[in-house]
Amino acid sequence: MTSQVNAIPADSLAARLARPELLSLEPYQSARRIGGSGEIWVNANESPFNRTGIDGANRYPECQPPGLIAAYAAYAGVAANELICGRGADEAIELLIRTFCVPGKDSIGIFSPTYGMYSISAATFNVAVNTLPLAEDFSLPDDISALTGSKLVFVCNPNNPTGTLLPLDEIARVAKTFPNALVVVDEAYIEFARNPDGSPAQSATGLMAEFENLVVLRTLSKAFGLAGARCGFLLASASVCELVMRVIAPYPVPVPVSVIAEKALSEQGVTQMCADVVLLNTQGARLAVALTNAGLRVLPSGGNYVLAFSDDVEALARALANAGIVARRYSHPRLKGAIRISYTSEQETDSIIEAIGRIDSK
Numbered sequence: 001m002t003s004q005v006n007a008i009p010a011d012s013l014a015a016r017l018a019r020p021e022l023l024s025l026e027p028y029q030s031a032r033r034i035g036g037s038g039e040i041w042v043n044a045n046e047s048p049f050n051r052t053g054i055d056g057a058n059r060y061p062e063c064q065p066p067g068l069i070a071a072y073a074a075y076a077g078v079a080a081n082e083l084i085c086g087r088g089a090d091e092a093i094e095l096l097i098r099t100f101c102v103p104g105k106d107s108i109g110i111f112s113p114t115y116g117m118y119s120i121s122a123a124t125f126n127v128a129v130n131t132l133p134l135a136e137d138f139s140l141p142d143d144i145s146a147l148t149g150s151k152l153v154f155v156c157n158p159n160n161p162t163g164t165l166l167p168l169d170e171i172a173r174v175a176k177t178f179p180n181a182l183v184v185v186d187e188a189y190i191e192f193a194r195n196p197d198g199s200p201a202q203s204a205t206g207l208m209a210e211f212e213n214l215v216v217l218r219t220l221s222k223a224f225g226l227a228g229a230r231c232g233f234l235l236a237s238a239s240v241c242e243l244v245m246r247v248i249a250p251y252p253v254p255v256p257v258s259v260i261a262e263k264a265l266s267e268q269g270v271t272q273m274c275a276d277v278v279l280l281n282t283q284g285a286r287l288a289v290a291l292t293n294a295g296l297r298v299l300p301s302g303g304n305y306v307l308a309f310s311d312d313v314e315a316l317a318r319a320l321a322n323a324g325i326v327a328r329r330y331s332h333p334r335l336k337g338a339i340r341i342s343y344t345s346e347q348e349t350d351s352i353i354e355a356i357g358r359i360d361s362k
Contacts, residue, residue, distance in 0.1 A: 006242050008023060008239050008242055008243060009239060012212070012237070012239040013180075013182075013212045013213055013237075013239070014237060014239035014240045014242075014243050015239065015243075016180075017100050017151060017180075017181070017182060018099060018100055018243050019099065019100065019101070019102055022099060022243055022246050022247065025246050026246075027245065027246045027247075027248075028250055030044075030060065030063065030250035030251065031043045031044035031060060032044075032060055032061065032062050032063055032250075032251070033063055033250070041059070044059070044060050046058060046059050046060060054255060054256055054259070055255075055259075056255045057255050057256065059255075060250075060251050061251055061253055061254060061255045061258060062253075063245075063248070063250060063251060063252065063253075064084065064085055064245075064253070065085070065253055065258040065262075067258070067262050068085055068253065068258045068261050068262050068265075069083055069085060071261075071262050071265040071266070072085065072218075072233055072261075072265060074265075075265055075270065076203070076205055076218065076233070076235060077203075077205055077206075078205055078208070078235050079238070081238045081241060082208070082235055082236060082237060082238055082241060083233060083234070083235055083241065084233065084234040084236075084241050084244055084245065084248065085231065085232070085233055085252070085253050085261075086232055086233075086234065086248065086252045086253070087230045087231070087232070087252055087253075088219055088221060088230045088231065088232040089186060089188055089217040089218065089219045089221075089232035089233075089234075090117055090121075090232070091232065091252065092217050092232055092233070092234040093117055093118060093121050093154075093184075093186075093217070094121045094124075094125075095234065095244050095247060095248060096152055096182065096184060096215065096234070096244065097121055097122055097125050097127055097152065098125060098247050099243050099244050099246070099247050100151050100152060100182060100243075101122070101125065101127040101151050101152065103125050103126040103127060104126050106127055106128070106151045107122075107127060107128035107129065107130050107149065107150050107151065108122045108127060108128075108129055108130070108150050108151060108152040108153070108154060109129075109130045109131075109132065109147030109150030109152070109153040109154070109178075109181070110129060110130070110131055110132070110153075110154050111131075111132050111133075111134050111140060111141075111144075111154075111155065111156075111159075112131045112132065112133055112134060112332070113134065113138075113161065113162065113330070113332045113334055113335055114134075114154070114156045114159055114160065115154075115156050115159075115160045115161075115186065118154045118156075119131075130146070130147050130149070130150050132144060132146050132147055133334075134159075134162070134164075137164075138159065138162040138164045138299065139164060139166070139170075140155075140166065140170055140173075140174070144173075144174065144177055145177065147178065147181075148177075148178065150178070150181050151181055151182070152181060152182050152183075152184055153174060153178050153181050153182070153183050153184065154184045154186060155171065155174055155183060155184065155185050155186065156186040156188075157171065157185055157186065157187060157190070157204070157302075158189045158190070158192070158193050158301065158302030158303045160186075160188065160189065160303060160305075161305070161307050161328070161330065161335065161338075161340045162299055162301075162307055163299050163300065163301025163302055163303045163305060163306065163307055164299070164300075164302070165193050165201060165300075165302030168202055168204065168206065168207060171183075171185055171204045171207060171214075172207055172210075172211070175207065175211040175213055175214050176211075178213065179213060180213075181213060182213050182214075182215050182236075182240070183211070183213055183214055183215065184215045184216075184217060185204040185214065185215065185216050185217070186217045187203055187204065187216055187217060187218050188217065188218070188219045188221065188222055189222055189223075189302060189303035189304060190203055190218070190302075191222065191223035191224075191273065191274075191277050192222070192223060192277055192280070192281060192302060192303055192304045192343075193302035193303070194281070194302065201302060203216065204216050205235055208235065208236070208237070212237055214236070215234065215235065215236040215240060216234075216235040216236070217232065217233070217234060217235075218232065218233045218235065219231070219232040219233070220232065220261055220264055220265075222303075222304055223273050223276065223277050223304070224264045224269070224273050225264075225273075225276065226260060226261065226264060229256075229257045229260050229261065230257065231253070231257050231260075231261045279345075279346075280304055280343040280344070281304075281343070283343050283344060283345070283346055283349040284301065284304065284305075284306060284343040286349055286353065287306055287341060287343065287349055287352060287353065288301075288306050290352075290353040290356050290357075291306065291308045291341075291356060294316075294356050294357070294359055295310070296308040296309060296310045296316065297309040297310075304342060304343045305340050305341060305342045305343060306340070306341055306343075307335075307338050307339075307340045308338060308339055308340075308341065309337050309338045310337060310338075310339070311337065313329075313336075313337045313338065313339055315359050315360055316339055316356070316359055317329065317339060318360075319355045319356065319358050319359045319360070320339075320341075320352070320355050320356075322355070322358070323351060323352075323354070323355035323358075325351065325352055325355055327339050327340060327341045327342075328340040328341075328342075
C-alpha cells in the first residue's frame with residue numbers, strides 16, 4: 001500500500017491547533033508506507049524466514065492494517081479516514097499531546113479525579129496540566145470555564161476510577177465551551193455503560209459530525225478482553241487524524257495484534273463481547289449489593305468496576321488481602337477512603353463477596 005502526505009485544510013481547527021512545524025513535516029517513509037508490488041521483497045531489511053507459524057510475522061506490518069481499520073470503522077460507525085489504530089488508548093493520549101501541544105508553552109485540561117495518564121503523559125512532554133475538581137457527586141461542575149486556554153481537554157466517560165457516566169448533552173456542553181481546543185472523550189469502558197432504562201449508553205462518536213473539535217478514544221482492552229494485546233483507537237476528523245499520522249511510529253500495530261483484533265471484531269467476536277459484558281455487569285451488580293449490605297457507599301458505575309467508600313477502608317482492604325484478592329487503592333485526597341474492585345467471573349465474585357462478609361475492624 002502506498003502512503004502519501006495529505007494536505008491539511010488551512011482553515012481547519014486541526015491546522016490552527018497543531019504544532020506549527022508539523023504542518024510541513026513529511027513523516028518517515030517506511031517500506032510499507034512507500035509500498036510497491038512484486039514477488040521478491042528486499043526493500044526493508046527483513047528476514048525471508050518465518051519460524052513462528054504466524055503468517056507475516058517476519059515482515060513489517062502495514063502502519064494501519066487495512067482489514068483492522070475497516071473492521072473497527074464499521075464497529076464504531078465512522079469513516080476509515082477518521083480512525084487511527086495504535087498501542088492502546090494510552091498511545092493515543094501521548095500522540096495527541098505530541099501533535100498539538102508545544103512543550104513549555106501549552107497545557108491540557110482535566111477534571112479530577114480521573115485517569116492518571118493524562119497528567120503523566122503531559123508531564124513527560126513538559127506540557128502543563130490545568131485541573132478542575134469534579135462536583136461532589138463526581139459529575140462535571142456547572143462552571144467549567146477555568147480550563148479555557150487548554151489545547152486539549154480530557155473527559156473520561158465513563159470516568160475512571162469513579163465510574164461516573166456523563167450524558168451526551170454534557171459532552172456537547174464541553175465541546176461548545178471549548179471551541180478552540182480538542183475535547184478528548186476517553187471511552188475505554190463505553191461498552192459496559194448503560195442508561196437508566198438499561199439500554200446501552202450512546203458513544204460520543206455520534207457528536208463528531210456536529211463538533212469538529214471532538215476526539216474519541218476507544219480500546220479493545222476492556223470489554224473485548226484484549227488488554228495484553230495493546231490495541232486502541234483514536235477517532236476524530238480526517239484533519240486531526242492526518243496530523244497525528246505525521247508523528248506516529250512507523251509500525252504501531254504488530255502482526256499478531258492485528259490478527260487477534262480482527263478476529264475480536266468479527267460478527268462472532270462482537271457477539272461474544274456483548275455476552276461477556278452482560279455476564280460481567282451481572283457480577284458487578286452482585287458485588288455492589290454485597291458492598292452496600294456491608295455498609296459501604298458504592299457509586300453507580302458505567303464501567304467494569306465499582307468504587308466503594310468506607311469510614312474504615314483499611315478493614316475492607318485487609319479482608320480482601322487476607323483472601324488473596326488484589327484491589328485498587330488511591331492516594332487522591334477525595335479517594336483515600338475508597339477502594340476500586342473490577343468486575344470478574346462468577347466464581348471469583350463469589351470469593352470477593354465471601355471476603356467482604358469477613359470485614360472487621362481489628
